[in-house]
Amino acid sequence: MNKNPEKVILLGHGSGGKLSHDLIRDIFVKYFHNKILSEQTDSACLPGAGEEIAFTTDSYVVDPIFFPGGNIGKLAVCGTVNDLAVSGAIPQYLSASFIIEEGFSMKDLEKIVSTMAEESRKAGVKIVTGDTKVINKGKCDKLFINTSGVGYLSREHHPISAGSKIAPGDKIIVSGSVGDHGVAVLSARENMSFSVNLKSDCASLNKMIWSALNISTGIRFMRDATRGGLATVLCEISETRRLGIEIDEENIPVKSSVQSACEIFGYDPLYMANEGKVVMVVDPADADKVLDTLRQDTLGKQASIIGEITEKHPAKVILKTGIGGRRIVDMLTGEQLPRIC
Amino acid sequence: MNKNPEKVILLGHGSGGKLSHDLIRDIFVKYFHNKILSEQTDSACLPGAGEEIAFTTDSYVVDPIFFPGGNIGKLAVCGTVNDLAVSGAIPQYLSASFIIEEGFSMKDLEKIVSTMAEESRKAGVKIVTGDTKVINKGKCDKLFINTSGVGYLSREHHPISAGSKIAPGDKIIVSGSVGDHGVAVLSARENMSFSVNLKSDCASLNKMIWSALNISTGIRFMRDATRGGLATVLCEISETRRLGIEIDEENIPVKSSVQSACEIFGYDPLYMANEGKVVMVVDPADADKVLDTLRQDTLGKQASIIGEITEKHPAKVILKTGIGGRRIVDMLTGEQLPRIC
Numbered sequence: 073m074n075k076n077p078e079k080v081i082l083l084g085h086g087s088g089g090k091l092s093h094d095l096i097r098d099i100f101v102k103y104f105h106n107k108i109l110s111e112q113t114d115s116a117c118l119p120g121a122g123e124e125i126a127f128t129t130d131s132y133v134v135d136p137i138f139f140p141g142g143n144i145g146k147l148a149v150c151g152t153v154n155d156l157a158v159s160g161a162i163p164q165y166l167s168a169s170f171i172i173e174e175g176f177s178m179k180d181l182e183k184i185v186s187t188m189a190e191e192s193r194k195a196g197v198k199i200v201t202g203d204t205k206v207i208n209k210g211k212c213d214k215l216f217i218n219t220s221g222v223g224y225l226s227r228e229h230h231p232i233s234a235g236s237k238i239a240p241g242d243k244i245i246v247s248g249s250v251g252d253h254g255v256a257v258l259s260a261r262e263n264m265s266f267s268v269n270l271k272s273d274c275a276s277l278n279k280m281i282w283s284a285l286n287i288s289t290g291i292r293f294m295r296d297a298t299r300g301g302l303a304t305v306l307c308e309i310s311e312t313r314r315l316g317i318e319i320d321e322e323n324i325p326v327k328s329s330v331q332s333a334c335e336i337f338g339y340d341p342l343y344m345a346n347e348g349k350v351v352m353v354v355d356p357a358d359a360d361k362v363l364d365t366l367r368q369d370t371l372g373k374q375a376s377i378i379g380e381i382t383e384k385h386p387a388k389v390i391l392k393t394g395i396g397g398r399r400i401v402d403m404l405t406g407e408q409l410p411r412i413c
Numbered sequence: 414m415n416k417n418p419e420k421v422i423l424l425g426h427g428s429g430g431k432l433s434h435d436l437i438r439d440i441f442v443k444y445f446h447n448k449i450l451s452e453q454t455d456s457a458c459l460p461g462a463g464e465e466i467a468f469t470t471d472s473y474v475v476d477p478i479f480f481p482g483g484n485i486g487k488l489a490v491c492g493t494v495n496d497l498a499v500s501g502a503i504p505q506y507l508s509a510s511f512i513i514e515e516g517f518s519m520k521d522l523e524k525i526v527s528t529m530a531e532e533s534r535k536a537g538v539k540i541v542t543g544d545t546k547v548i549n550k551g552k553c554d555k556l557f558i559n560t561s562g563v564g565y566l567s568r569e570h571h572p573i574s575a576g577s578k579i580a581p582g583d584k585i586i587v588s589g590s591v592g593d594h595g596v597a598v599l600s601a602r603e604n605m606s607f608s609v610n611l612k613s614d615c616a617s618l619n620k621m622i623w624s625a626l627n628i629s630t631g632i633r634f635m636r637d638a639t640r641g642g643l644a645t646v647l648c649e650i651s652e653t654r655r656l657g658i659e660i661d662e663e664n665i666p667v668k669s670s671v672q673s674a675c676e677i678f679g680y681d682p683l684y685m686a687n688e689g690k691v692v693m694v695v696d697p698a699d700a701d702k703v704l705d706t707l708r709q710d711t712l713g714k715q716a717s718i719i720g721e722i723t724e725k726h727p728a729k730v731i732l733k734t735g736i737g738g739r740r741i742v743d744m745l746t747g748e749q750l751p752r753i754c
């Protein structure tokens with residue numbers, strides 16, 4: 073008999089009873105510890121905010137849960153921090169809610185939770201409230217995590233999230249190479265493994281974004297290019313604002329490893345998910361200044377101006393290809409790569 | 414060939430692309446519509462709060478997703494509203510994040526979402542931000558919903574959620590019969606169906622709770638008795654505050670149908686989940702006044718003083734039984750009934 077059987081999640085860990093308490097104390101509070109969380113109240117009580125509050129939510133279901141450059145926990149923190157940051161808010165507080173399959177390895181859970189704690193510290197946010205549910209074996213796939221987030225927002229930055237100030241002539245900036253996360257997860261998938269020396273770009277962008285907001289009042293819109301990739305963000309901007317967009321393929325940073333993996337699998341890097349890239353629409357007068365600021369940050373070294381907003385062809389995104397052609401970039405109609413985040 | 418095949422959820426509905434947009438527009442925005450949500454920004458932008466913010470999260474995984482008296486959507490709204498309300502906060506905004514199994518019926522999704530919209534209106538809260546993920550068939554069980562919530566909290570009510578003012582002599586009030594939700598879900602489960610004319614008590618308690626807070630400054634602690642039931646709430650209070658609790662079985666409202674179902678299945682109603690019952694610890698001078706106020710609300714008609722806080726036997730909950738005996742009420746050690754909420 074194995075004297076040290078691996079500890080696993082039992083249905084009782086989701087009971088709200090003793091095992092739940094042990095799990096909260098031994099794993100969640102241990103790693104996420106902060107004054108607000110340790111009160112273990114039904115709702116976290118947060119200090120009064122500034123002028124406005126930004127509030128966001130995302131459930132993370134990435135498969136596999138560990139991938140080159142990160143895991144589902146890191147993704148859950150970065151993703152929600154970035155959703156707040158692109159709204160012009162300063163991310164402050166996160167919730168973390170776990171749906172765990174019975175039998176899930178306690179060691180893996182601890183690894184994931186400790187990554188979340190580390191990433192929260194890096195991003196300067198606190199995980200202040202949470203929840204755990206356990207699902208019978210076979211009724212969910214290992215682990216899903218929901219993180220919701222609250223950030224402080226000044227009235228001055230409110231219009232950014234709606235993009236209401238986007239105007240023809242505005243420059244489009246992407247903060248670095250596209251498709252890294254999508255290809256990294258793809259490479260980690262069962263039966264699809266291939267040798268790519270590539271990591272997910274999964275990172276919290278709030279500090280870099282805040283630096284840019286601090287040196288420019290000309291940032292009209294931001295979005296992190298996650299599911300659906302850069303193409304989807306651009307299609308959304310162009311449809312919502314009824315303006316055209318022209319981008320130049322030659323200026324879009326794509327790693328050669330990402331390019332070749334996409335060619336093998338028939339994917340387009342423009343639609344591949346990113347988890348550490350922001351797309352900005354910036355007043356042309358400020359574009360170079362913003363670009364310089366992004367490039368000063370490790371996460372934005374390869375930032376590039378990739379195109380601009382135009383009055384021509386409203387609600388259409390046009391890509392000028394490397395060989396001088398032009399093609400319409402459409403919104404994804406089906407699922408390119410399920411469970412990428 | 415079926416000309417009107419039932420519409421189902423496809424993996425593409427979770428892609429972030431066109432199908433995702435259609436789903437958001439045709440289902441989520443259609444039912445939840447409000448000015449903040451319709452901006453469809455990464456984070457909802459909320460007006461500045463009062464003195465403090467209450468922030469909470471819960472994932473709902475109840476099985477089955479439809480049960481007498483409610484469904485997973487109603488539960489997701491009520492549960493999070495109640496978590497905010499028992500913290501002394503006024504619930505304001507909810508997020509709603511859906512993890513949906515591929516092939517899930519669009520009609521069922523719409524029914525659930527419309528229930529959420531209806532319950533939000535009743536509770537006076539707005540669903541302002543959301544997320545959808547779709548999981549390959551067989552990798553999750555139909556539908557899981559996370560709701561996080563933000564409420565406004567005045568400094569005066571801050572100490573309630575921590576229960577730091579609980580003192581010996583305080584009265585314990587429960588707002589109505591216990592175990593209804595647990596037995597209703599049990600009765601709806603496959604292979605366990607039995608005829609019980611019983612509905613889940615699933616309800617938003619915020620308005621009733623706010624009435625009580627308005628007439629008394631003597632409410633020292635509140636909690637909604639969900640997973641683990643009344644017993645778990647009392648054990649938590651007694652352990653956290655290192656005080657004893659004595660409750661009187663004769664004063665605890667239990668419906669006869671709940672009592673008999675529990676006897677058949679070997680469950681204890683004290684541990685059965687509720688989704689519309691609040692437990693309050695109240696200054697003895699205010700107990701009758703609070704009781705009267707609760708009873709004036711439809712949801713609190715059967716409110717009852719069930720016991721009190723005592724300095725005797727610290728950290729122990731003692732039940733005086735109907736036949737004059739005394740027994741210790743312990744925290745649940747395993748899982749009594751998985752996926753009850």
